[in-house]
Amino acid sequence: MKVVVCVKQVPDTNEVKIDPVKGTLIREGVPSIMNPDDKNALEEALRLKDEYGAYVTVITMGPPQAEKVLREALAMGADEAILLTDKAFAGADTWATSLTLAKAIEKIGYDLILAGRQAIDGDTAQVGPEIAEHLDIPQVTYVEKVELEGNTLRVKRALEDGYEIIKINMPCLLTCIKELNTPRYMNVYDIFTCYKKEIKVLTSEDLGLNKEDIGLLGSPTKVRKTFTKEPKGKGEIINMPPCEAAKFAVEKLKEKHYI
Ligand SMILES: Cc1cc2nc3c(=O)[nH]c(=O)nc-3n(C[C@H](O)[C@H](O)[C@H](O)COP(=O)(O)OP(=O)(O)OC[C@H]3O[C@@H](n4cnc5c(N)ncnc54)[C@H](O)[C@@H]3O)c2cc1C
Numbered sequence: 001m002k003v004v005v006c007v008k009q010v011p012d013t014n015e016v017k018i019d020p021v022k023g024t025l026i027r028e029g030v031p032s033i034m035n036p037d038d039k040n041a042l043e044e045a046l047r048l049k050d051e052y053g054a055y056v057t058v059i060t061m062g063p064p065q066a067e068k069v070l071r072e073a074l075a076m077g078a079d080e081a082i083l084l085t086d087k088a089f090a091g092a093d094t095w096a097t098s099l100t101l102a103k104a105i106e107k108i109g110y111d112l113i114l115a116g117r118q119a120i121d122g123d124t125a126q127v128g129p130e131i132a133e134h135l136d137i138p139q140v141t142y143v144e145k146v147e148l149e150g151n152t153l154r155v156k157r158a159l160e161d162g163y164e165i166i167k168i169n170m171p172c173l174l175t176c177i178k179e180l181n182t183p184r185y186m187n188v189y190d191i192f193t194c195y196k197k198e199i200k201v202l203t204s205e206d207l208g209l210n211k212e213d214i215g216l217l218g219s220p221t222k223v224r225k226t227f228t229k230e231p232k233g234k235g236e237i238i239n240m241p242p243c244e245a246a247k248f249a250v251e252k253l254k255e256k257h258y259i
Contacts, residue, residue: 001048001052001053001054001055001111001112001170002054002055002057002108002109002110002111002112003045003048003049003054003055003056003057003110003111003112003113003114004057004058004059004105004108004110004112004113004114005038005041005042005045005056005057005058005059005073005078005113005114005115006038006041006058006059006060006101006113006114006115006116006127006128006131007034007035007038007039007041007042007058007059007060007069007070007073007116008034008035008038008060008061008062008069008116008119008121009032009033009034009035009060009062009065009066009068009069010032010033010034010035010119010120010121011027011030011031011032011033011121012030012031012032012033013120013121015029015030015031016030018228018231020231023228023230023231024228025228032065032068032069033069034069034072034073035116035119035120035121036116036120036178037115037116037117037118037119037175037176037177037178038115038116038119038176039116039183040116040176040177040178040180040181040183041114041115041116041174041175041176041180042056042058042073042076042078042114042183043076043180043181043182043183043184044114044146044176044180044181045078045112045114046076046077046078046184047181048112048146048148049077049079051148052148054112055079055080056077056078056079056080057078057079057080057081057082057108057110058070058073058074058078058080058081058082059081059082059083059084059101059104059105059108060082060083060084061084061085061089061092061097061100061101061104062083062084062085063085064083064085066083066085067083067199070082070083070199071194071195071199072186072194074190074193074194074197075186075187075190075191075194076183076184076185076186076187076190077184077187077190080200081197081199081200082104082108082199082200082201082202083199083200083201083202084100084101084104084201084202084203084207085201085202085203086203086204086205087215088203088204088209088211088214088215088217089204089214089215090215090216091215091216091219092214092215092216092218092219093219093220093221093222094122094124094126094127094130094221095130095218095219095220095221096213096214096215096216096218096219097127098126098127098130098131098133098134099130099134099209099213099214099218100204100207100209100214101127101131102130102131102134102135103134103207103208103209104202104207105131105135106135107202107207110171111170111171112153112170112171112172112173112174113131113132113135113137113171113172113173113174114173114174114175114176115127115128115131115173115174115175115176116128116175116176117141117142117175117176117177118175125141125175128141128173128174128175129141129173129175131173132172132173135171135173137171137172137173138168138169138172138173139172139173139174139175140155140157140166140168140172140173140174140175141157141174141175142157142158142159142175142177143155143156143157143158143174143175143176143177143180144156144157144158144163144177144179144180145180146174146180149167151169151170152167152168152169152170153167153168153169153170153172153174154166154167155167155168155174158177158179236252
């Protein structure tokens, strides 16, 4: 069984602060990490390796320094790592990103593709489902439990007010959420050996992709402007008898369309 895990290197957005004077993001010193949902996806692949002998390949598209997350994945126990890096990939929106990843995954071969539900920087949750569409395979998103039954998977999909149990044939793609498992730590032996392992590097040429279909050129969407959200103004203290204060607060919330 061949499992491919999509991992993205992201800035640790918990560490990103807003400069109170300039109102801009402070990016200096913000560490790059493996996207949290992707760690759950990787853990699930490693569980399938432990229990059923799955072969686990991790793949990322990013600049050369994205190699760091692949080394981390190898140190957690992945068998193989692939870095898609090329200037032509830069500026990709989710369509171009997913097309590039799908082409590479097709080339590697797979039974199961695992991705995170969402990356904490782009936050779109589109790349996983788009990869499945490019490859024309079935998908389940928001997966919180996976059971292997022959060539079929029985997965539990989280909904806002409950869950669904879905049976899905492989090959397929699942997007994973944090409730799925607790990712393991890297082990010391693998931390040492992961630096000796080869990381395969693939470019747009290796994937046979046209420059017009990838990166900024292949992106149907463009970011025209980015800005930091205005900080909230000072709070208002309601100084009234409790019943009146409650009515006043409800009116205010309605006015702002919170309720
Ligand atoms: C309109 C628009 C324009 C953009 N323009 C630019 C731009 O000009 N320059 C730029 O740098 N970025 C740009 N981005 C961001 C870029 O598209 C996203 O970082 C990338 O497409 C992934 O989307 P996401 O972060 O929302 O991932 P999500 O869809 O939230 O990620 C879901 C899962 O997909 C997998 N995944 C996502 N990205 C990767 C990856 N690179 N490698 C491996 N697995 C991955 C992971 O498993 C992840 O958990 C743009 C985004 C949008 C929406």
